[in-house]
Amino acid sequence: MTAVAGAPTLTRWFALIDSDRPEDILDLIASDFRFSIVFGTGAGQATDFAGDRAALEGYLRQREKGVLTHHVVSASADGHDELVLGETRRGDVFESTFVAAARLGADGAVRNLMIGRSPMLELHESD
Secondary structure, eight states: OOOOTTOHHHHHHHHHHTSSOGGGGGGGEEEEEEEEEEEEEETTEEEEEEESHHHHHHHHHHSOSSSEEEEEEEEEEETTEEEEEEEEEETTEEEEEEEEEEEEOTTSOEEEEEEEEETTOOOOOOO
């Protein structure tokens, strides 16, 4: 994963997802956590994984572990909100572009998380 300053919690989130222990992201979430991950696979197909902690645990059980890596291209924070733009790769090969937004509680735990990804758009290098 590429380290980018600006959204420290989400940057850590994606580092953990790419690690040998992706379930460690559960340590980052608040007790009232809610999320939606819209996982596009191309050709207009997508799955929306959504819910609370139990749903996130289910998402973690079904995902490929140690296959994809997340590369954060840009990151920012505004108060309790963090945003990132990046891409996933399978080895060195582009897999998808993703955006993620998190709202943190006063204690820094993730309360709300929205992630969208699509293989249909590859980011251009900035000029």
